[in-house]
Amino acid sequence: MKIETLIDQINKKKSFLCVGLDTDLEKIPNHLLKEEDPIFSFNKAIIDATQEFCVAYKPNIAFYEAYGLNGWKSLEKTINYLNLNYPEQFTIADAKRGDIGNTSTRYAKAFFEELAFDSITIVPYMGRDSVEPFLEFTDKHTILLALTSNQGAFDFQTKKVNEKELYKEVLSVSKSYKNSENLMYVVGATKAEYLRDIREIIPDSFLLVPGVGAQGGNLQEVCNYGLNSNVGLLVNSSRGIIYASTEEDFAHKAALKAKEMQIQMAEELKKLY
Numbered sequence: 549m550k551i552e553t554l555i556d557q558i559n560k561k562k563s564f565l566c567v568g569l570d571t572d573l574e575k576i577p578n579h580l581l582k583e584e585d586p587i588f589s590f591n592k593a594i595i596d597a598t599q600e601f602c603v604a605y606k607p608n609i610a611f612y613e614a615y616g617l618n619g620w621k622s623l624e625k626t627i628n629y630l631n632l633n634y635p636e637q638f639t640i641a642d643a644k645r646g647d648i649g650n651t652s653t654r655y656a657k658a659f660f661e662e663l664a665f666d667s668i669t670i671v672p673y674m675g676r677d678s679v680e681p682f683l684e685f686t687d688k689h690t691i692l693l694a695l696t697s698n699q700g701a702f703d704f705q706t707k708k709v710n711e712k713e714l715y716k717e718v719l720s721v722s723k724s725y726k727n728s729e730n731l732m733y734v735v736g737a738t739k740a741e742y743l744r745d746i747r748e749i750i751p752d753s754f755l756l757v758p759g760v761g762a763q764g765g766n767l768q769e770v771c772n773y774g775l776n777s778n779v780g781l782l783v784n785s786s787r788g789i790i791y792a793s794t795e796e797d798f799a800h801k802a803a804l805k806a807k808e809m810q811i812q813m814a815e816e817l818k819k820l821y
Contacts, residue, residue: 549666550687551754554638557603558779562814565806566604566640566756568786569594569626570611575791577798587615587622590798592629594790597799601806604638604782605630606756627663638782639666640691640756646671652681660685667691669734669756672718676725683727689754690731694718694746697736697759715742719749732756735774737783740766743773751776758784760809767809771816779820785809 558564569591573581576590583589595605607626612619630637645655645668659668660682667689672679682690695705695715705715712720722731735746737759746755755774760767760783767783774781789809793801 549638549689551689553636554603554754555778557636557638561601561603561810562817563601563603563810564779564781564783564813564817565602565809566606566638566782566784567594567598567602567789567806568642568758568784569605569607569790570786571607571622571790572611573615575794577794577796579796585618585622585625587612587619588625588629590790591622591626593799594802595626595630595634597803598789598806599634599637601803601810602637604640604784606640606642606784606786608786609641609643624663627665631664639664640782641665641668644669644671644693646674646678648674649677649681652678653684656682656685656688660688667732669693672722676721679722680726683725683730686727686730688730691756692718692722692731692733694733695735695739695742697738701736701739716745716749719746723750732782734758737766737770740769740773743770747774747776752778752780754778754780754782756782756784758786760785760788767812768816771819775816775820777820779817783809783813 571587571590573586580586580589607623612623630639641659659665669691670679670682672692706713709717732754735755735757737757757770789802789805792805
């Protein structure tokens with residue numbers, strides 16, 4: 549998907565909401581466990597109920613890998629359902645891959661060609677030759693982990709290297725990568741105060757921002773520091789939306805939560821324009 553399509557959807561829906569499909573059989577409504585594929589049944593219902601309020605979906609691959617082959621089949625059915633029925637939705641494989649060049653190429657083929665995701669999250673620790681194989685797919689987007697929302701982010705990401713915090717070094721160096729215009733970056737909502745400095749380095753890039761809601765991130769703070777002229781944000785909510793209810797009304801309750809966030813985002817966009 550071209551970035552212009554994503555921007556068009558954001559403006560059309562007055563939303564920059566990404567719904568995280570972190571589907572856990574221990575948390576979905578019990579009545580779905582009788583289905584042939586409970587994970588896909590849950591995902592399909594959530595997608596159908598929330599798609600008018602969001603512009604992106606982000607399955608966290610660990611929640612599918614945990615169930616072996618059946619989990620991979622559920623993931624494949626989910627991405628195929630999205631691509632066939634809601635092709636305007638931006639899809640993110642939250643896989644956090646990254647390895648030596650030849651291996652990264654195989655990861656890229658798996659998620660960009662076989663599963664046909666629009667983007668994938670990448671750990672940049674191994675450097676240029678672990679990232680550029682993903683960037684060779686110029687119609688896709690590579691989302692680098694820059695500053696994450698977990699407490700352990702302070703173990704390394706904010707440590708200084710040559711008088712510069714490591715996450716800033718990642719941002720700066722990545723701009724020199726081939727096809728870097730297709731890079732996006734993960735910045736946790738719980739680190740909203742860092743967004744001002746981040747925008748000085750990458751003013752035009754899209755940021756994937758997890759951590760709003762269940763993890764304590766504040767949407768208004770994220771928007772204050774993170775919005776740019778093209779909006780430039782995808783704010784993810786997973787548990788707060790998809791597990792709004794564990795009863796048979798789960799999809800309806802998820803839609804209400806998604807709509808609530810969309811309304812808040814529309815108010816923030818009014819300030820931008």
